Amino acid sequence: MTPRKDLLDIASLSDEEITFILDNAVPFKDLFRRSVKKVPTLKGRTMLTLFYEPSTRTRSSFEVAASRLSADVTHFDVEASSIVKGESVIDTIDTLEAMRIDYVVVRHKQSGIPNLIARNTRTSVINAGDGWHAHPTQALLDAFTLRERWPDLAGRRILIVGDIQHSRVARSTSHICRRLGMQVAYLAPGSLMPRETPPEIKIFGNWSDAWDWTPDVVYLLRVQSERLTEPFFPSAAEYHRHYGLTDDRLRILDQRALPLMHPGPVNRGVEITDAGMNYSRSLINDQVENGIAVRMSVLYSLRPEPL
Ligand code: NCD
Numbered sequence: 001m002t003p004r005k006d007l008l009d010i011a012s013l014s015d016e017e018i019t020f021i022l023d024n025a026v027p028f029k030d031l032f033r034r035s036v037k038k039v040p041t042l043k044g045r046t047m048l049t050l051f052y053e054p055s056t057r058t059r060s061s062f063e064v065a066a067s068r069l070s071a072d073v074t075h076f077d078v079e080a081s082s083i084v085k086g087e088s089v090i091d092t093i094d095t096l097e098a099m100r101i102d103y104v105v106v107r108h109k110q111s112g113i114p115n116l117i118a119r120n121t122r123t124s125v126i127n128a129g130d131g132w133h134a135h136p137t138q139a140l141l142d143a144f145t146l147r148e149r150w151p152d153l154a155g156r157r158i159l160i161v162g163d164i165q166h167s168r169v170a171r172s173t174s175h176i177c178r179r180l181g182m183q184v185a186y187l188a189p190g191s192l193m194p195r196e197t198p199p200e201i202k203i204f205g206n207w208s209d210a211w212d213w214t215p216d217v218v219y220l221l222r223v224q225s226e227r228l229t230e231p232f233f234p235s236a237a238e239y240h241r242h243y244g245l246t247d248d249r250l251r252i253l254d255q256r257a258l259p260l261m262h263p264g265p266v267n268r269g270v271e272i273t274d275a276g277m278n279y280s281r282s283l284i285n286d287q288v289e290n291g292i293a294v295r296m297s298v299l300y301s302l303r304p305e306p307l
Contacts, residue, residue, distance in 0.1 A: 003303035006118040006125040009134035010175045018179060021297045022144050028300075029293035031068065041300060042071035047103040048096065050076045051128070055107055056265050057288060058128050058137070062105045065295035071103070089113060093120050102304045106130070109227075122305035126298060132166050132227070138263050139172035141294040143180060145286050146217065149259060154181030159210050161187040161243065162221030162271050165194050166228070169263045170221060174201060185213055189243060191232045192223070206242075207249060217283075218253060219261040220245060220271045236270045245276045259283050 001016055010018070031037050047066040049059050059075075066073045076096070089108075096104060103124045106114045111133035118125035129135040143153075150156055158177050164170045164186045174184045178200065185202035186193065187210045197203060204210040223232065223239065233239045240246065245253070245260070250273070253260060260282045266272050276282075 003301060005122075005303060005305060006114075006127075007136050007298055007302060008115050008118060008125065008127045010136050010139050010172050010179070011134075013136075015179065017301070018140070018143070018176065021140055021294065021301055022147060024300060025140075025144050025290070025293040025297040028068075028296040029290065032289065032293070038068050038070055040070045042066065042069040042102075045071045045102040046074060046100075047071050047105065047299065048074045048076055048099075048101045049105045049128075050078065050092070050096075050107075052078050052106075052108045052113075053129070055128070057291070058107065059105075061288070061291040062126075062128065062137075062295050065292045066103070066299060068292070069296055069299055071299070074101075089117060090120060093117050096123060097121050100307065103299060103302065122307070124302040124304040126302070129168050131168065133168055133171065135168040135172045135263075137291070137295055137298055138169050139176040140298065141287055141291040142173045142219075142261065142263075143176045144290045144294050145261065145283050146177070146182075147180075148286070148290070149283070150216075152181075153177070155183065156181075156216045157183045157185065157214065158217050158219055159185050159187060159204075159213070159215035160219045160221065161210075161245075163192045163223045163232070164188045164197075164221070165192045166224035167221050173219065173263075185210060185215065187243070189233060189239075211252060215258065217259045217261060218245070220266075220276075221263070222265060222267050223270060236267075240270055244271050245273065247273060247275055250276050250279060253279070254281070257281065261287060263287065 051059055063073050101123050105126045105128045107128040108130050111131035114125055114127035114130050160170050177184050187204040260279055262284050
């Protein structure tokens with residue numbers, strides 16, 4: 001397998017590459033139980049995070065991952081930089097190129113920006129989320145978390161609930177789940193369901209039909225209010241009643257012993273309650289921990305073009 005330069009989406013990865021990244025994350029995760037959690041793998045390399053959109057966990061997850069591989073980590077402060085003064089993405093890339101960065105982790109509200117950057121630099125580019133398009137490291141960490149639970153995912157059913165329309169997580173995670181043989185269903189109000197979805201994905205408009213489908217795991221999404229141009233629903237309370245994981249629905253989850261996932265950040269009282277956050281079978285913290293191991297494995301698997 002020839003190492004690739006960039007990670008832009010799941011669709012461009014071969015099955016072999018997906019397996020390679022997931023398998024190699026296992027020994028990286030084992031490191032976390034040691035007092036010294038660092039290996040010299042990327043010593044002398046530099047990773048830069050370039051976030052044009054705010055991020056809570058993804059950026060720090062990449063930074064922790066890179067430092068555990070002994071890479072140097074720098075953050076390009078978009079707010080304070082000349083980007084707000086109108087510098088184009090390409091000009092920024094020229095600057096980064098001159099700095100001889102090895103890996104750049106990009107998040108942007110516009111789909112396709114990481115691809116544009118990747119075509120214009122020898123640096124390895126990792127997409128940390130572009131618009132509604134893709135979030136490949138989230139998908140890989142979700143797949144890793146699911147594989148920890150069920151080593152063979154074939155035939156397992158994942159129900160993804162919430163704002164599918166604006167979710168790069170829904171697109172990338174459902175893609176990797178199908179590649180690993182899982183069955184995928186979406187549950188969302190009509191206003192948050194994409195007009196076109198792959199025919200293999202089941203579509204539900206209410207929880208009752210979704211429960212009848214007997215999912216093995218429920219994956220909640222945040223409503224992406226920042227991407228909505230008009231109100232998607234009368235109120236957050238109304239959304240919670242119809243589509244959220246209410247206490248009654250949490251009881252069903254518990255009775256069926258189903259695990260719960262969420263990429264974060266959560267909106268308490270909208271898609272999830274305090275009780276949901278404390279649910280004993282929640283995998284949300286596993287997703288966070290696994291995110292570091294999987295991102296270490298991604299950095300390890302990529303090769304920047306030589307100088
Ligand atoms: C997601 C994102 O930014 O796409 N979060 C994340 O990566 N942790 C999902 C979201 O913002 O709701």
